[in-house]
Amino acid sequence: MVDDIPLRADAQRNRDQILAAAEEVFLERGARVSLDDVAKRAGVGIGTLYRRFPTREDLLAAAYSARFLRFAEASRNRGEEVDPLKALRLYLQELVEYTNMYRGVAASLGTVLQIGTPGCVATSEEGVRLLQRGQQAGVIRSDISFDDIVCIATAISLATEKDTAPQAHIAHLVGVFMGGIGIRR
Numbered sequence: 001m002v003d004d005i006p007l008r009a010d011a012q013r014n015r016d017q018i019l020a021a022a023e024e025v026f027l028e029r030g031a032r033v034s035l036d037d038v039a040k041r042a043g044v045g046i047g048t049l050y051r052r053f054p055t056r057e058d059l060l061a062a063a064y065s066a067r068f069l070r071f072a073e074a075s076r077n078r079g080e081e082v083d084p085l086k087a088l089r090l091y092l093q094e095l096v097e098y099t100n101m102y103r104g105v106a107a108s109l110g111t112v113l114q115i116g117t118p119g120c121v122a123t124s125e126e127g128v129r130l131l132q133r134g135q136q137a138g139v140i141r142s143d144i145s146f147d148d149i150v151c152i153a154t155a156i157s158l159a160t161e162k163d164t165a166p167q168a169h170i171a172h173l174v175g176v177f178m179g180g181i182g183i184r185r
Contacts, residue, residue, distance in 0.1 A: 015052050017042040022063045030103030031060055057108050061115035064098070064105075068119030071098055072126040084134035085178065091130050092153060093174045095123070099157040100166060106157030110150045144181050152177045 021042035025033050035056060039049040053059035075091050082090070099105050105112065113120050127146050134140035156173045160166040 011052075014042070014044050014048055018044060018049055018052060018059070019063055022059055026060075026063060026102040031056070031108070032104040035059070057111045058115055060102070060105060060108060061112045061117045061120050063102075064112065065117035065119035067098060067101070068117070068123040071095070072119070072122035075126050075130070083139075084130070084137045085139045088130045088134050088140065088149075089174055089178045091127060092149060092156075092177070093170055095127070095149075095153045096156045096160065096170050096174065097167070099153060100161045100170075103161055106154050106161055109154045109157065110147070113150060141181050148181075 018038065022038050025038050025041055029037075035049060036046050038059070039046045042049070049059070053062060071094060075087070075094070078087060078090070099109050113124050124146065127149055131140065131144065131146055131149060135142055135144070156170060156177070159173060160169045163169050
């Protein structure tokens with residue numbers, strides 16, 4: 001949940017502690033860890049955690065927000081000189097890699113991206129931009145939606161999240177997908 005109201009100092013401190021603890025716990029044990037464990041690591045009660053982050057997906061979105069902002073910015077910074085199909089391929093491959101940072105996020109990726117944190121919004125907007133760019137260039141089928149991209153990212157993330165060295169597997173699966181969405185000439 002995204003709040004526009006500034007937090008009191010103690011509430012901001014609790015929020016920051018929860019996010020730092022979530023980062024540690026999610027990296028150590030994955031995103032499906034008990035939220036009670038996150039609250040304990042943060043030194044707050046479970047009620048405090050749930051007041052700030054009513055769902056696991058809200059907490060995941062907040063924990064990913066800064067990363068997703070950097071991800072979207074890096075994608076935008078590649079510029080228009082990158083071929084539209086290659087740009088979308090890089091975006092999809094990197095989205096899967098980011099998703100796999102915390103084991104267990106893949107199943108929630110679509111929901112997390114809809115939460116509305118600045119990073120989730122930027123990531124979604126960049127994906128839509130790249131998809132539309134490829135469609136306008138005539139290299140990506142017009143019936144492909146951003147939801148399709150998220151579904152494929154989820155599937156590839158699920159298939160590779162337990163790999164010890166997933167980059168080659170991710171690149172292969174993204175290549176298979178990109179071959180299917182391109183315009184046949």
